Amino acid sequence: MRFEKTGLENLKAELNRLDETMLDHGLVREGQWDYDRVTYDRKFELKEGTFYLRVQGYATEGEVDSQHAIIQLIDPLLGKHYYPHGVEYGEGENFPKSLVSQCEKLLSSIKAEVEKYAL
Incomplete structure (x- = not known):
């Protein structure tokens, strides 16, 4: 599931500040990066x-x-994990409404914080 028009897609920020903000909201980067891209994930077990x-x-x-x-x-994105194949983000997936709502609130909070130092 893609969260469109959250406002995050319009923001640029310094990596170090972004790392701190994401971690404060439970999203971790860990080893999920290469020289050009970053990925922050938060796991929900329901x-x-x-x-x-x-x-x-x-x-x-x-x-x-x-x-x-x-x-x-x-x-x-919001995806569901299927063992052993990985995470599926397709539109055909069924996501609990309470989880979608929680993610929307979380993304809104992240946006508000990143906007304070966005470039």
Whole structure:
């Protein structure tokens, strides 16, 4: 499921500040990056299954490994994990309404914080 028009897709921010904000909201980057892209995930374990909220971005300046990159965020995703194949983000997936609502609130909170220092 793609969260469109959250406002995050219009924001650019310094990688270090973005890392802190995402971690404050329970999204971790860990090893999910390459020189040009970052991925932040938050795991939700519910009776309906395991779900991941994913916020991604790409470097418009610098490289991610230098810790001095400028990141352009893109539309966040919500996916369901299927063992052993991985996470599916397709529109045919069924996501609990309470989870979707929780993710929307979380994304709104992240947007409000990132806007304070966005470039």
